[in-house]
Amino acid sequence: MTAANATSVHPIVLRASRLSKVYEMGEVSVHALKEVDLDLHEGELLVLLGASGSGKSTLLNILGGLDVASSGNLFFHHKSREQELSKASQTELTNYRREHVGFVFQFYNLIPSLTARENVALVTDIARSPMRPEDALELVGLGPRMHHFPAQLSGGEQQRVAIARAIAKRPHILLCDEPTGALDASTGRLVLSVLDRVNRETGTTTAIITHNAAIGEIGDTVVRMSSGEIVERHSNARRANVEDVQW
């Protein structure tokens, strides 16, 4: 898949227009997002770059249905239906996350009392047409370690379990918040290559948040944020190999 067809030919999955988010902190108002427009196409790999406090996490939270914008609209398109997430109830947002979104967190957030396989099964249990947990773990290269508990896995392995858990329900959108933030470079590359492969092989629309500009090279689209605004956006003519990315 190339950048060109990913962004123009493929239909839009998420459309954000003029999204703003204001946090009232006592007497001060913090504008975390300022009228952001963003489209996410099916199968696209988006890399959101920005420093801490640039608003990238706020945007990702709103895209993932964890938070609601103060103003603006957010539409989710699925099977020729359109859902306005900016007006959805808490239960509708939960169902949106449950059925359509996969999350990967910086600190993995695995359930310590469950094995790798069971952590994945936790999500497949509530999904409509999930993969088998074993298949999801094979996809991230962890088939042989599926019966290990989180405490028995390295950081990179835990993050790969988290990715398997996120993709096992065959989400339409995979949202990753600093997935390599807690990992060393070589383990980070391993995790990114898994995300890259999942995106290519399953065609899952993927958004990765990072403060690491080098990672931008692996995306179809790179968006840079600063002070709640998108300050730069470009498409890569060709996605770089994860192995070639240096940081």
Place this chain on the structure above:
Amino acid sequence: MVARTGTSHGGSGGVFERLTATLALRPLNRKLLRECWHLKGQMLSIALVVATGIMTVVTMRGSYESLIGAQQRYYTDMRFADVWTSLRRAPESLREQIEAIPGVALADTRVGFLATLDLEGLDAPAQGRFVSIPENGRPVLNDILLKRGRYVVPGAPDEVILSEKFAIARGLNPGDTIRAIINGRSRELDIVGIAISPEHTYAVPPGSLLPEDDRYGVLWMGRRALGPAYDMDGAFNEAFVKLAPGANELAVIDGLNTLLAPYGGYGAYARRDQASHVMLQGELDQNRVMGTAMPAVFLGVAVFLLHLVLGRLIATQRGEIAVLKAFGYHDWEVGRHFLMFAVVAVVVGASIGTVGGIMLGDAYIGVYRQYFDLPDLEFRLSPGLLLIALLVSIAGAFTGALGAVRKAARLPPAEAMRPEPPARFKPGFIERLGIGRLLPASGRMILRNVERKPLQAFLSSLGVAFSVAILVIGTFMFDGVNHLIDLQFRQIQREDITVSFLQNLSGGARHDLARLDGVTRVETYRMAPARLRFGHWSRETAIQGMEPDGQLRRIITAGGGVQPLPADGLVLSRVLADRLRVNTGDTVTVEMLEGKRQITSVQIAGIVEDFLGVSAYMNLDALHRLTGEHDVISGAYLSVTESEREALNLQLKQVPAVGGVASPASMLATFEEQMAQNIFISVGFLIGFASVIAVGVVYNGARIALSERGRELASLRVMGFHRREVAVLLLGEQGIITVLAIPLGWVIGYGLAWVMVTGLQTDTFRIPYVVAPRTYMLSALITILAAFASGLAVRRRLDSIDLISVLKTRE
């Protein structure tokens, strides 16, 4: 922290900002105050458990001490006698000889008789116990306390003073008159006063087990008026003494018996065998057992919960402890700071408990005041008692807090600031059995969380189990009493009417009774006072002679079977047998205290486990052989046709020889009325306390689990789990703990019930060791409800969990 457990001080801290600023508190103390406020739900539930413990001590032990104090003052003020005896007749001059018995400090004599009262509006005969009092001055011993009216005056032979309960039950007042048949003559008596006396705190009519205040009362009358009426001019038939300090009670009793035997002495007995004292003491003993056992259980549970909950609470503050240490606070300063949490909980709890305990104790004493007729009965609390309860609570809080604080303080700050490494889990016992495979992943999470810290789970379960156990021991007594009622009133006392004669009659009276209209069956009995001796143990009692094939009165064993009455030998209550240290087959010496006063050896033919009174049963014919009399009866049990009962009662009222007519049905009604009142008070009390315990464990357990696993649960919410699903994961653990606690609580409750049954044994009353399924169900239900309510409270916090911070923060 993810859940709203660690970061929201700002919003609610306004009051405290101002308060702490005003008080110019050190930062650490401000932190303490703010966090106590922030954790107010948990702190309050811990404080309430402490309050419960202290409150039971204050209320129950305080009530007991107040009752005992009032009893002692009453006895002293009324010069209540130490040794009692009654006899047929002796000249007043004998009093000097009684006073001369070594060990006697004071002696007094009087005249006492039973007489029939003729009361309007009462279909059955009522009895009055007439007791003489000196017209000039007060009795030397066994004085009365006038509540209303005045004392009798010399030269007014028709003046009487009435016992208060009887006067109230009959609506009689000073100025009214009452008609009595005294020695065969009907006399109208003027009521001049209403009084109480320690001798008749409980006025139990002959042949009954319980006071029947509307048909049995005490009438005090001038000695010169009463004496002649019974041919007791210059004579007496009752005597009692006050012992000199250090006197040998047994020697005095022996001395009295020897002195009075020629005058038809019925045997002297000590105060501890005086009927009213026995009942009052029995009640007070029960109160002592309750007042000791219940507070001990509650305080024990409170201390245990403090230990459990504070330990876990402090364990969640690991990061803060590290920060304090990194800033240069010493271990002991950090330790002291966290121990202050315990102190705050105990101080708040103790304050609530003391105030609540005093209020409840006042209410308790209010109930006892109607029940126990003790003048000057006020709720009094000894400060020493409160201090002990307080120290025990603080010690419990400290031991709980200390372990966790020491563990946290010992960590190097850098290590403590890192979150605890991921907990190590492994498939537990249940899963190794293969059952785990049947569970969904969420079920395994719950199970492994329980199994990972089995000790913690067990201790939490034990905590909740105490809530169940307290409900069991609080309510099982009513099961026992129901069992007793069924046994006593449906299987043992099957007669419709119990007739007792004023004096023993010849057996021919049986036929007179049988001829009365409505009487369908007559069985006679004989009550013969006797002294039983075995080795150097002895005891005065009345041997009850019964017809061998009686259908109306039977001896029923604890198991419900009928114990046949042997042709010869005695059947004793278990309590009496234990007092005399005898077993079936042993031979006791029986000294009859009536008739020819023969002394015979009699074999113990059987021992029966019964629950009311202390009895010695014998075949009527065998008893006649012991007394040396032929066919003498003291009364009869009647079966009557219900439609004729009223007319029959009226007829019996007219028979001069009939002293009392009791009906088991009315006894049962009195009994059930008293029970209903007690049930209402104690059950309400216990449900409250047990709920506090269950809430204390479950609410704190869930809150701590929420702060320990908030991130985990928030992750699940992010992944699309609904609130309800996440709540199940969090509360499922508490659910398992509660479910495990129920059978455990039943077992503990059953054990404690046994301890109480044993401790509550008295001569008049023994609680059957019966726990009905209803009690088990009720205890489980109330505990589950309390746990459920706690779960709901925590769920509200879970619903407001902050989903976004989970993505960013590590802890």
